[in-house]
Amino acid sequence: MSTNSFPIEIPENISFTDLIESQKTGARFVFYYTLFPLPWFQPVKRMSKLYYLKSDESPVKHSKKFNILNRIWGWWGIPFGPSVCYSTIKNNKSGNDISIDVFASLTESDFKNRIVTILKINDVFAPLEKDILNEIKKALIYIKIKGAI
Numbered sequence: 080m081s082t083n084s085f086p087i088e089i090p091e092n093i094s095f096t097d098l099i100e101s102q103k104t105g106a107r108f109v110f111y112y113t114l115f116p117l118p119w120f121q122p123v124k125r126m127s128k129l130y131y132l133k134s135d136e137s138p139v140k141h142s143k144k145f146n147i148l149n150r151i152w153g154w155w156g157i158p159f160g161p162s163v164c165y166s167t168i169k170n171n172k173s174g175n176d177i178s179i180d181v182f183a184s185l186t187e188s189d190f191k192n193r194i195v196t197i198l199k200i201n202d203v204f205a206p207l208e209k210d211i212l213n214e215i216k217k218a219l220i221y222i223k224i225k226g227a228i
Contacts, residue, residue, distance in 0.1 A: 109174030116156025
């Protein structure tokens, strides 16, 4: 398995064409992080396999096991562990959505093998948290008022 190949969990009763069509109705692929603490260094984050979620499915059903592991294990990497553990648990609640990349790269052979190889990365940046986004907005408004833009 190459570095851009990821195992995917898809229900057995869904066909490849149904999977591709489900993208239009809001289905998505998400993954979750598990933390491995390193004292005096940032904890190592490991990705889970990719989980297929229908539009009406909640990501919480998969995130629980990863968040339990992170609560037990992730905070031990003092001094960075607690803060990284908190943000990882918070992000895991909704899952990390990489649907665009998966749907763009998924082939029928990948579907049969339950492994997808990401050929082109479309989503490079992680979504910003609300507080960071608010600070950026405030800064842009301040710059606009001062006439720099």
